[in-house]
Amino acid sequence: MTAATPAMTIDQLKDAAKAIRRLIIKITTEAGSGHPSSSLSAVEVVTALYFGGFMRHSKANPRDPKRDRFILSKGHAVPVLYSALCHAGYYTFEEIMTLRKLGSPFEGHPNMKRLDTMEASTGSLGQGLSLGLGQALACRLDGLDAHTYVMMGDGEMGEGQVWEAIAAAAKYKTGNLTAIVDQNGYQQTGSTHQVLDLTPFAPKFEAFGWHTQTINGNSQEEVVAALTAARKITDRPTAIISQTKKGFGILPVLETTGDLNYHGKPLSKELAEKALALLA
Amino acid sequence: MIFTMAGTTPTSNANIGALSGLKLGKATRDAFGTALKDLGAEFPNVVTVDGDVGNSTRTEVFAKAFPERGFNVGIAESNMVGVAGGLAAAGKIPVVSSFAVFLLANAYDQIRMSVAYPGMNVKLVGSHAGISIGEDGASQMAIEDFAVAAALPGMTVICPADANSTKAAVRAMIEHKGPVYMRCGRIEVPEIYPADTKFEIGKANQVRDGKDLTIIATGLMVGIAIDAATLLAKDGITARVIDMHTIKPLDEAAIIKAATETGRIVVAEEHLMAGGLGSAVASVVVKNKPVPMEFVNVGDTYAESGDPAGLLQKYGLTAEAVVAAAKKVRSR
Numbered sequence: 001m002t003a004a005t006p007a008m009t010i011d012q013l014k015d016a017a018k019a020i021r022r023l024i025i026k027i028t029t030e031a032g033s034g035h036p037s038s039s040l041s042a043v044e045v046v047t048a049l050y051f052g053g054f055m056r057h058s059k060a061n062p063r064d065p066k067r068d069r070f071i072l073s074k075g076h077a078v079p080v081l082y083s084a085l086c087h088a089g090y091y092t093f094e095e096i097m098t099l100r101k102l103g104s105p106f107e108g109h110p111n112m113k114r115l116d117t118m119e120a121s122t123g124s125l126g127q128g129l130s131l132g133l134g135q136a137l138a139c140r141l142d143g144l145d146a147h148t149y150v151m152m153g154d155g156e157m158g159e160g161q162v163w164e165a166i167a168a169a170a171k172y173k174t175g176n177l178t179a180i181v182d183q184n185g186y187q188q189t190g191s192t193h194q195v196l197d198l199t200p201f202a203p204k205f206e207a208f209g210w211h212t213q214t215i216n217g218n219s220q221e222e223v224v225a226a227l228t229a230a231r232k233i234t235d236r237p238t239a240i241i242s243q244t245k246k247g248f249g250i251l252p253v254l255e256t257t258g259d260l261n262y263h264g265k266p267l268s269k270e271l272a273e274k275a276l277a278l279l280a
Numbered sequence: 281m282i283f284t285m286a287g288t289t290p291t292s293n294a295n296i297g298a299l300s301g302l303k304l305g306k307a308t309r310d311a312f313g314t315a316l317k318d319l320g321a322e323f324p325n326v327v328t329v330d331g332d333v334g335n336s337t338r339t340e341v342f343a344k345a346f347p348e349r350g351f352n353v354g355i356a357e358s359n360m361v362g363v364a365g366g367l368a369a370a371g372k373i374p375v376v377s378s379f380a381v382f383l384l385a386n387a388y389d390q391i392r393m394s395v396a397y398p399g400m401n402v403k404l405v406g407s408h409a410g411i412s413i414g415e416d417g418a419s420q421m422a423i424e425d426f427a428v429a430a431a432l433p434g435m436t437v438i439c440p441a442d443a444n445s446t447k448a449a450v451r452a453m454i455e456h457k458g459p460v461y462m463r464c465g466r467i468e469v470p471e472i473y474p475a476d477t478k479f480e481i482g483k484a485n486q487v488r489d490g491k492d493l494t495i496i497a498t499g500l501m502v503g504i505a506i507d508a509a510t511l512l513a514k515d516g517i518t519a520r521v522i523d524m525h526t527i528k529p530l531d532e533a534a535i536i537k538a539a540t541e542t543g544r545i546v547v548a549e550e551h552l553m554a555g556g557l558g559s560a561v562a563s564v565v566v567k568n569k570p571v572p573m574e575f576v577n578v579g580d581t582y583a584e585s586g587d588p589a590g591l592l593q594k595y596g597l598t599a600e601a602v603v604a605a606a607k608k609v610r611s612r
Contacts, residue, residue: 065371112369112398119369121398124389130359131394134366134374137351141327141372161390164359172351 007053013220016087017047021249022279023083023096029272031100034108037247037254037262039080041184041218042151045242046070046084048223049149054231056146059090062116068146069135071120073128074153074182075109076264082106085117126159128152129179133169136177136237147231151180155187158196170209175234178227179205182217184246186261205239217242250275294412294589296503297470299599300510305471308499309407309464311443313338315450316375317345323454327367329353329376331360337377337407337464357386364402365394373401373454380406380422380463384429395459396432403453404429407464409439410550411578411595412500414467417585422463423578427555429461430528436481437527439463441502442472445525448479456481463499465550467588470503472523484531490518493544493606496535498524498557501548501576501597508548508602519606527557532564539569544609548576548602572612574605 008016020043028034049055055068072081082096091106098104105114109123120131132150139146152162169177187195198204202212211233215222223242230238247254247262253275254262267275297304320326320342327349334340334352343350353360357378364374376383383406384391395402409422430437436456440446446464453460460481472487487502488509497505502523509519520542522534539545545565547558558575565571576596583595592598 120365121393124393126358127362127365127390127394130362130390131366131369133359134363134368134372135370136366137363138327138367138370138372141348142370161356161358161362164353164356165362168353168356168359168363171353 008051010220010224013047013052013224016051017043017220018279020047020080020083020087022276023086023093024079025250025267025272025275025279027082027096027099028079028266029269030097032266033100034079034266035076035264036079036266038074038077038153038184040249041244041246042077042080042182043249044218044220044223045151045180045182046080048220048227050084050088052224052227054227059088065142066144066146069119069132069148071122071128071132071148071150072110073122073150074125074156075122078108078110081110090117125153125156126161129162129165129169132177132179133165133172133174136174137172139176140174145176147176147178149178149180151182153187154181154183154185154192154198154201155195157181157198157201166205166208166210169237173235174237177237178230179237179239181239181241182244183241184244186246186263188263190261201241202239209236211236211238212241213238214241214243217244218248250278252278294467294592296500297507299507302470302472302503302506304468306443307466307468308440308443308446309338309466311446312405312450312462312464313341315447316342319451319454320346320349323373325371326373326375326454327351329360329364329367329374331355331357331378331382333378336379337405339375339377357382358390361387361390362394365390365398365400368400368402373403375403375405377405377407379420380409380425381420384422384425384461388428392432396435399434399458401457402459404459404461405464406461408466409463410465410500411583411591411597412465412467412550412588414588414591415585418582421583423552423583424555425461425463426527426549426551426557430560431555434459435528436460438481438525439499439527440479440525441499441523442469444471444473444475444477445479448477449525452479452481465500469500472502472506479525482526482529482531484534485523485525486520486534487523488519488521490520491542492517492519493546493609494520494522494538494542495546495548495602495606496522496524496538496557496561497548498527500550504597504599505548505602507599508606511599511603512606517606517610524557524561527560530560530564532568535561535564536568539565539571543571545571545573546576546602546605546609547573550597551577553577553579572609574609576602576605
């Protein structure tokens with residue numbers, strides 16, 4: 001049976017976030033590829049969801065129908081999810097250190113066929129919110145009070161399907177659905193402002209009929225407050241515009257590289273050591 | 281300016297099966313909608329997800345009977361398929377329908393990532409497939425749906441030939457665990473099967489026996505193939521006709537048996553040559569029992585607006601075209 005996970009205090013969450021960041025650095029550097037900076041921006045939200053008392057989940061029965069769901073639509077940031085699940089005791093450090101290696105279920109993007117903790121197989125951007133809406137509708141049909149969270153990237157918001165899902169969720173008034181936009185300001189080839197500027201996000205969601213909050217998504221306090229407020233909205237879907245920094249936690253290290261986007265590449269062993277020292 | 285095209289002789293009715301004494305029945309899309317509604321109580325997890333063409337695909341019949349289980353997400357096929365993936369992940373059996381071309385071409389990435397790759401128990405039903413939809417023209421005609429659906433690992437692809445087999449196919453599709461694509465047509469087709477017929481995924485039906493060649497057909501072309509067999513019989517040629525209602529997984533045993541026993545094969549489908557039933561059958565024949573083959577299909581072109589019978593005639597999907605292919609394959 002899925003039970004509510006005991007909520008950590010803010011200080012405990014901050015320690016957990018730091019530990020999860022260390023895991024992200026270690027596993028992506030070991031893999032020699034991946035998206036650590038995209039993972040690091042999302043840490044406070046993922047930490048709060050899994051350790052802050054928001055997600056009811058169970059290691060004994062990961063697919064319990066009564067569980068709360070988290071769909072990582074920006075699937076390339078999956079190291080944050082593997083690391084959080086490792087920190088929660090689902091997987092050992094040795095297991096997640098096989099990230100991206102042949103034969104490992106810890107693939108470069110989430111694969112729900114190989115890991116029962118993954119709520120969706122993502123990696124083609126734009127699809128997670130539709131999947132979350134489907135889960136939310138099914139839970140409502142079944143009379144379950146389960147909540148579904150979907151995290152998207154700000155670059156991902158360029159996909160038309162996201163806006164189809166936003167409109168449909170508003171139509172169906174899915175109060176059991178929360179979208180989180182990890183607005184870290186960058187996408188593959190540059191800043192989102194340069195590539196395709198869809199800001200401000202909140203008024204767009206509001207125009208469709210969503211409840212919105214815009215927060216500093218790297219503030220553990222603000223994340224917990226926003227997720228708490230989101231659960232109180234039950235008559236319509238809610239969006240949390242989580243303004244973050246890509247690579248948050250190791251920004252001084254990224255600054256030395258001259259690349260604050262640092263998209264889709266792991267830290268070298270030397271940089272990883274410096275980053276881990278920062279996160280000690 | 282108006283680009284001139286070769287004219288056709290319009291006829292109001294395709295009259296498929298008339299030569300063989302078959303009675304015209306319902307369109308497969310109509311049989312689908314009714315069958316789905318009839319199964320609604322028995323399968324409480326079945327839900328429908330529509331892209332605002334439920335009155336064309338006939339899922340509205342189900343949605344009217346079970347309004348809380350029918351979702352219309354508007355003209356947004358990508359989201360439609362994604363929502364179905366999420367519903368399936370939570371244990372529902374979503375039946376997603378649209379015009380086949382909009383379902384498979386517009387939402388292909390979603391079918392791949394949110395349905396096929398994770399092995400979701402989603403049923404994709406494409407209506408208005410083939411050129412026989414008629415006057416709406418090429419933009420609405422799925423002629424590549426077998427190719428793109430069957431290309432996806434784990435996808436089952438079926439295409440029932442008449443109303444009674446469609447009814448049975450809907451049950452088989454719902455009872456099957458995993459993603460299925462079912463093709464339906466818009467126009468009325470002849471009754472080939474009795475009301476109590478069964479539909480076994482992956483098991484072809486021999487609907488006529490013969491020894492001189494085998495015509496392997498699917499969907500609308502099954503009735504046309506039966507007419508071709510009737511015409512060939514007048515020339516003393518007996519044709520076996522196989523309804524290959526499952527495009528994937530293919531009934532290889534039936535194909536090898538046909539090649540072995542009749543020595544000649546014609547494949548007839550309302551689809552492009554590329555990636556269709558013909559290609560799939562040919563790969564089985566070449567590998568196991570090479571025999572001469574001919575193909576009756578849309579070829580490598582888009583069709584156009586027109587009446588269904590005129591289109592079938594212009595694009596070579598007639599009993600006469602199948603007879604010509606049969607005679608050609610016999611001459612080799």
